[in-house]
Amino acid sequence: xxxxxxxxxxxxxxxxxxxxxxxxxxxxxxxxxxxxxxxxxxxxxxxxxxxxxxxxxxxxxxxxxxxxxxxxxxxxxxxxxxxxxxxxxxxxxxxxxxxxxxxxxxxxxxxxxxxxxxxxxxxxxxxxxxxxxxxxxxxxxxxxxxxxxxxxxxxxxxxxxxxxxxxxxxxxxxxxxxxxxxxxxxxxxxxxxxxxxxxxxxxxxxxxxxxxxxxxxxxxxxxxxxxxxxxxxxxxxxxxxxxxxxxxxxxxxxxxxxxxxxxxxxxxxxxxxxxxxxxxxxxxxxxxxxxxxxxxxxxxxxxxxxxxxxxxxxxxxxxxxxxxxxxxxxxxxxxxxxxxxxxxxxxxxxxxxxxxxxxxxxxxxxxxxxxxxxxxxxxxxxxxxxxxxxxxxxxxxxxxxxxxxxxxxxxxxxxxxxxxxxxxxxxxxxxxxxxxxxxxxxxxxxxxxxxxxxxxxxxxxxxxxxxxxxxxxxxxxxxxxxxxxxxxxxxxxxxxxxxxxxxxxxxxxxxxxxxxxx
Numbered sequence: 001x002x003x004x005x006x007x008x009x010x011x012x013x014x015x016x017x018x019x020x021x022x023x024x025x026x027x028x029x030x031x032x033x034x035x036x037x038x039x040x041x042x043x044x045x046x047x048x049x050x051x052x053x054x055x056x057x058x059x060x061x062x063x064x065x066x067x068x069x070x071x072x073x074x075x076x077x078x079x080x081x082x083x084x085x086x087x088x089x090x091x092x093x094x095x096x097x098x099x100x101x102x103x104x105x106x107x108x109x110x111x112x113x114x115x116x117x118x119x120x121x122x123x124x125x126x127x128x129x130x131x132x133x134x135x136x137x138x139x140x141x142x143x144x145x146x147x148x149x150x151x152x153x154x155x156x157x158x159x160x161x162x163x164x165x166x167x168x169x170x171x172x173x174x175x176x177x178x179x180x181x182x183x184x185x186x187x188x189x190x191x192x193x194x195x196x197x198x199x200x201x202x203x204x205x206x207x208x209x210x211x212x213x214x215x216x217x218x219x220x221x222x223x224x225x226x227x228x229x230x231x232x233x234x235x236x237x238x239x240x241x242x243x244x245x246x247x248x249x250x251x252x253x254x255x256x257x258x259x260x261x262x263x264x265x266x267x268x269x270x271x272x273x274x275x276x277x278x279x280x281x282x283x284x285x286x287x288x289x290x291x292x293x294x295x296x297x298x299x300x301x302x303x304x305x306x307x308x309x310x311x312x313x314x315x316x317x318x319x320x321x322x323x324x325x326x327x328x329x330x331x332x333x334x335x336x337x338x339x340x341x342x343x344x345x346x347x348x349x350x351x352x353x354x355x356x357x358x359x360x361x362x363x364x365x366x367x368x369x370x371x372x373x374x375x376x377x378x379x380x381x382x383x384x385x386x387x388x389x390x391x392x393x394x395x396x397x398x399x400x401x402x403x404x405x406x407x408x409x410x411x412x413x414x415x416x417x418x419x420x421x422x423x424x425x426x427x428x429x430x431x432x433x434x435x436x437x438x439x440x441x442x443x444x445x446x447x448x449x450x451x452x453x454x455x456x457x458x459x460x461x462x463x464x465x466x467x468x469x470x471x472x473x474x475x476x477x478x479x480x481x482x483x484x485x486x487x488x489x490x491x492x493x494x495x496x497x498x499x500x501x502x503x504x505x506x507x508x509x510x511x512x513x514x515x516x517x518x
Contacts, residue, residue, distance in 0.1 A: 067257035068106050070139040072147060078105070079136070079151035085495030086128075086152065086383045091458035092188040093128035093385070095195030099487070099494050101135060108138065108257030110202055115435065115444065118451040122230045123427055124310050125420015126387045129153065133424055141260040145425065153417070156384025157391050161409050163378055164395025175471065175509045181378075182470040183505020187483030187498045189462045194488045196459045199452045208243055209449035212236045216453025221461055229454060236450030237443030244445075249438040261432040262425055271426030275419055279310050297401055298411045301366075305390055305415030324372050327393060329364040344369050357400035366397045390416035475508045 068074075078100065086093050094117055101107040116134050120127035129149065136148025204213040216232045262268070282303040304326050331348060334340040346352030346363050355363040375396070379389040390412040398408025434440055463480075470476035483501050486492040492500075 065109070067108055070107055070144075070259065072140055072144060075136050075140060075144055075148050076151065079132070079148045081495065083152045083155040084383050085498055087184045087188045087498050089188065089386055089458075089462065090126065090128040091192045091195070091455050091462065094131065094455065095191040096494050097128075097131060097135065098195050098199065099191070106257075107135070110199075111444075111448070112256040112258070114199065114203060114448045114451060118233055118447045119427065119431060120424070121233055121451055121454065123420075123423045124312055125423055126309075126312075126385050126417070129385045129387065129417065130420050130424040133421060134428060137262045137425065137428060138258050138260060142262045142425065144260070145262060149421065153384055153388070156379075156382045156388035157413060159382050160375075160379060160388045160391040161395055161405075161413075164375070164392035164409070165399070165405055176506055178471050179505040179507075179509030180502045181505070182466065182472070182476045183479050183501040183503065183508070184498055185462075185466040186470070186476045186480035186505070187501030189459065189466050190480045190484035190501075191487060191494055191498070192455060192462055193459045193484060196452065196456045199455060203445070203448040203452045208239065209445055212239060212446050212449040213453040213456065216450040217456035220454050221457035232453070233447050233450045236446035236448075236453075238446070240446030240449075241439065241443040244442045247442075249441050258432070261429045263429060265429045265433070268426040268429035271422050275310070275422040275426070279306065279419070282306055297403060298407050301394065301397060301408060301411040302415040305412045306419060309387075309416045309419040323389075323393070324369070327366045327397065328369050328372060357397060357402075367393070367400060371396060387416050388413070472508055476505070479504045479508070 082096070082100070086096055098110075098113065102110050102113050116131050116138075117127065120130040120134070123130070129152070132152040133145045133149035135145075137145030140147070200213055204210045212235075216236065220228055220232060263271075282299065286300055286303040305323075308323060308326065329345045330342045331345050332340045333343050333348060344365055346356055346365050346368065349355070349362050352363045353368060356365050356367060372393070375389055375392040379386055379392065382388065391409050394408035394410070394412030395405040396408075397412065398405045401408075435444075463477075466476055466480070467473045479501050482504070483497045486497045486500070487494055
C-alpha cells in the first residue's frame with residue numbers, strides 16, 4: 001500500500017529499509033530520491049551515506065527467464081500447418097522446430113531442446129518424430145504429446161498412403177514434379193545449415209566441445225550405421241564428465257519451459273515393458289506359430305516393421321537399407337567363372353514378378369526393387385518423417401498380396417512408429433529426474449556438442465543428395481542459397497521459404513535452366 005511504500009517498504013524487494021525518520025533532514029522531503037527541499041529553494045543534495053542507506057541498489061540480479069504458457073489451442077495452431085511444410089528430412093525438422101518453438105515462440109530453452117534431441121538420438125525410433133511428440137508432452141502432458149505428434153505425422157501419412165494405392169500409375173519422371181521436389185530439398189538443406197551454425201555456436205563454446213562437435217561430424221558423415229549416433233553422443237558425454245569431474249556441478253535446471261512430464265515414472269515403466277512384450281510376442285508368433293498366408297500376412301508385416309523400428313537410432317536414412325532387405329529378397333547368382341552377383345529373387349525365376357506377394361516358395365519378395373526406390377524418392381520430397389514411407393510400402397505390399405490396402409498401411413505404419421512413440425513417452429518421466437543428477441549435468445555439454453555434430457554432418461550429406469538428384473544441380477544449390485538468405489538474413493518464415501524453393505524449382509524446370517549446371 002502507498003503508506004508502506006513511503007515508509008521504505010517497496011514491494012519489489014520485500015525487506016524494509018531504514019525509516020525516513022532516521023535520515024538526516026534539512027527540510028521537506030524532495031520529490032526525487034536522494035534530495036530534500038529547502039524552504040523557498042531548489043532541491044538540495046542529500047548526504048550520500050543516507051541516500052545509500054535508503055535507495056535500493058539498481059544492480060539487481062535478473063529473475064529466471066519466463067517461457068510461454070502453452071495450451072492445446074496453441075499446439076493445434078502451430079502443428080496443424082507445420083506437418084504440411086516440414087520438408088527436408090529429420091535434421092531439417094529439428095532445424096524447423098528450433099526456429100519456431102525456441103527462437104520465435106519461446107516455448108522452452110535452447111538447452112532443453114538440445115537435451116530432447118540428444119535423448120531422441122539415444123533411444124530407438126525416428127528422432128524428429130519423437131521430438132515432435134515430446135514438445136507437446138512437455139507442454140500439455142500425454143494428450144498434448146499425442147496432439148502435436150499426430151498433427152506432425154498425418155500429412156505425410158495421408159499422402160504416402162494415397163501414393164501407395166496408385167504406385168504403379170505415378171509418373172515419377174515428370175519434369176515439373178522433379179523440379180518442385182528439387183527446390184524443396186534445396187531449401188530444406190539450407191535450414192539444416194542454419195541450424196548447424198547457430199546450434200554449434202551455443203553448444204560448443206570451448207576447445208573440448210568444439211573438438212567433440214568436429215569429431216562427431218566427421219565420423220557420422222563417414223559411417224552412418226545404426227549404432228554410430230548413440231555411441232558418439234555417449235562418447236561426448238564421457239569426455240566432459242571426465243573433464244569436469246572436479247568442478248562444482250551447475251545448479252539443477254529449472255523448469256526451462258516444462259509444464260509436464262506426462263505420466264508418472266510407474267506409467268513410463270509400464271510403457272517400456274509393453275514395448276518389449278509386443279516385440280517378443282510378435283517375433284515368437286512369426287517364427288514359430290504362423291505361416292505367411294491368409295490373415296497371418298498382416299502379422300508378418302507388422303512384425304517386420306515393429307522389429308526394425310525397435311533397434312534403429314537416428315533418422316530415416318539409417319532405416320532404409322534395413323527395410324529394403326526385408327521387403328525385397330536377394331539371392332547370390334554365380335556364373336561358371338565363379339563370379340557372383342546379388343539379384344532380387346523374382347528376377348531369377350521365370351515370371352517371378354507376377355509371383356510377388358503370393359506366397360510362392362521361390363519368390364519371397366513383397367515388391368520390386370524399382371517400386372521401393374520410387375517410394376523412397378517421393379518420401380524424401382514429402383513433408384514429415386521419412387518413416388512415413390511405411391504407409392506407401394504397406395499399401396503396395398497389401399495390394400500385391402490381394403489384401404485390403406488399409407490393412408497393410410495399418411500394419412506397416414503402426415509397426416514402424418509404435419516403438420519410438422512408446423519409448424519416448426516411457427522415457428520422459430524418468431529423464432525428468434535423471435537430468436538433475438550431477439553425473440548427467442557434467443556429461444550434458446559433451447552430449448549436446450556431439451549431437452549438434454550430427455546436424456553438421458547432415459548439412460554436407462544432404463547437400464550431396466540434393467545436388468546429385470536434381471535435374472539442374474547448380475540451380476538447386478542457388479535455390480538453397482536464396483532460401484538460406486531468406487530465413488537467416490531476412491527472417492522469412494521457414495515454411496514459406498521451403499514452399500518458395502519448390503516454386504523456384506518449377507520455374508527452373510519450365511525455363512529449361514539446365515545449361516547452368518554446366
